[in-house]
Structure formats: C-alpha cells, structure tokens
Amino acid sequence: MTEDSDRHAKKMAKKKAARDKIMATKTGEKGLVIVHTGKGKGKSTAAFGMIFRCIAHDMPCAVVQFIKGGMSTGERDLILSTFADRCRFHTMGEGFTWETQDRERDIEMAQAAWEKAKELIRDPDFRMVLLDEINIAIRYGYIDAAEVVAFLAAEKPEMTHVVLTGRNAAEEVIEAADLVTEMELVKHPFRSGIKAQIGVEF
Template sequence: MSTNDLDQSAAELGMGGNLAPESDDAGYRKRMERRQQVQKQRVEERNKEKGLILVFTGQGKGKTTAGLGLVLRTLGHGERVAIVQFIKGGWEPGEARALKAFGDQVRWHALGEGFTWETQDRERDQQLVERAWQTALEYLRDGAVKLVLLDELNVALKLGYIDAATVIHGLKERPTLTHVAVTGRGAPAELVDAADLVTEMTLIHHPFREQGVKAQAGIEF
C-alpha cells in the first residue's frame, strides 16, 4: 500500500474507544488489531531524518510555550540548544531562570528591549533585530547546536525590521540535522511555505481581554 492508502486506511479505522461502531468486544479488538498493523506500516514507511523548520504562529497564546517545550525535550536528550529572542527583553522570565540549571548546554539571548509601544524608537528596534539575527546566524551555522529557537522572529518580520528572503536564506545555511523553531504571530507566507511544520494558535478565550486578569508569573513569564 502507498503512504496515502495507509493514511486513508488509518482514518477509516479510526481512533477506537467509544467512537468505534462495534458494540461487541471481538469486533472492536479486530478493528484495533488492524489499526495497529496499519500504524506500524505507516511508521516504517516514513523513515527519513532531517532538520526541520517549525513555525508556531497565530493570534492565540502558546507559541513561545510550544517552542520552549521543544527546547526542554531536546535538552533532555543531552543536545545543545540556542534561544534568540527578538523584540522581548528587559526582564528575565521564569523559563530563563529554570534553564540555567542546564549550564552550557543552553544559550539564551534576549536581544530586544520590549514591545514597540515601550521602546518608541524604530531605528533602535531595527538595530536590535539586526543584532539578534546575526547572533541567530552564528547558532544556525553551528553543527553542535541541535535546536535553535527564534522567539518572536515572526513579529520582527511583520514589523518590517527584517525581510523573509533574508531569514529563509539564513535558515538554509544550517546543517542537515539542525532543527529551528520560529515563533510569533503573523508568520509571512514565504516562511510558512518553507516550513516543514506549521501550527496556528487560535484565540478563543483570553483572561486579559475578557476578565481583566493581569500577566501572572508562571503563565505569561
């Protein structure tokens, strides 16, 4: 069976549980045995390994959090990680403090000075983004770094402080097995097209907007 056929078969067999149509245990086990076989084939067919471009964007909360989850997972495998924050800076979030426990295994650079309404200086913001990008390039080219997190780079792109072509060219300079995660709302179409995985966070509820709840330690920073 082709990979498309296997995917279709997996979808038809379903996830099981109470979603399965069988009411008898024997029929249910037969369905799940077949589902297990199909899943095993799907995994065996997909055996390539490559460095990925992962983009987390959208209006909803959780983009940086997703990137940091990848950071923690990579560190847990004993690999080195670099984090370059665009826009953000001027304060030390809880995750920066926590990651100090990993010592030289992780490099953290918060190279922004805050949101545009805080800095109020476009020229200075532009310079900081350029500096952050040069720092990012150093890590992207370093084969000893397994994952590079470019936090809020999408925002810098959206604000016009760096262009998508420059970013995509830089991402292509990384070694074959180096992963890069890019976060921030407003990811440009060019970056989305170049990415291997794109997740869009959807805003449904937000306590700041709807309830007047302030940013809280452990949730926002």
C-alpha cells in the same frame, strides 16, 4: 471476553496494522524549520517545550529572543541557572515596540539578534535553535523575510532544527517551513480584565 470487547480488539488490531504499515515508510530524518504562529497563546510556550526536550536528551540548543526584554521569565531563569551548559540563551530585544518607542533602536537590536541567530544556526553542534518572536520582527520590517528564508535554505546544517515563533508569520516563511502550527484564539482571560500571570504567561 465479551462480544463488544472482542469487536474492539479486532478493530484496534486492524488499526494498528494499518498504522504500522504507514510508519514503516517514514524513515527519513532531517533538521526541520518549524513555525509557531497565530493569535492564540502558546507559541513560545510550545517552542520552549521542545527546547526542554533537547536539554533532557543532552542535545545542545540555543535561544535568541528578538522582542522580549530583560524581564524575568521562568524559562530563561531555569535555563540560565540550571541548564546553561546545554542551552545558550540570548535575550536581544528591549521589549515590545510600544514600550521602546524607538524604531531605529528596535531595528538595530533586531539586526543584532539576527546576526547572533545566524552564528548559532551555522554551528552544527547546536541541534535546535529557537528564534523567539522573530515573526514579529519580520512583520515590522526589522528583518527581511526573504533573507531569513534564503539563509535557512543555504546555511542551516542538515540536522539542525530551527523554530520561529510569533504571530503573523510571513507567507515566505510559512512556505519554506517543514512544520507550521497556527495557534487559534478561542478565549483569553485578558479580555475579561485578567493580567498576565506568573507561571502562565512568564
């Protein structure tokens, strides 16, 4: 073993011992409230990654989409065709607000999605429930942030994970969450005239 290799091995051994000591104190488990927000791409994509992890571990899970309409997406098509026994999928929105152009209808649909979400979250058999784009529905005033926070605090089963996605997450939601990730926009092809593409955006 060279002197550099020996020095590296000792350094890594010291780091591992410190890390192991820290990890030994992390013994708790609980259902998490997880928020993916920010202007960058990847909020729903990361959330669906966790849904597919649950599916792989035979953990029952569910998805409620608050804004996205009936367009075909890879995640939804795969779940409905292959994993419907492990993941319930509810597309409750009718598209983005600039497409529907009907605020009263948007509110009605968002409220229906929230009722479905509450039903699924209350069921302790579901280990994870993804509320896709709920942050947008909250931002537009279709759903009350305080109501969402109060419901999660009072009625979410202890071991159920709930994931809330969408930009501009409300401060109350961020404060109540256990894990918050903000996706930062650094560069996006849309600004260069590139449209949303299959396999990347949907």
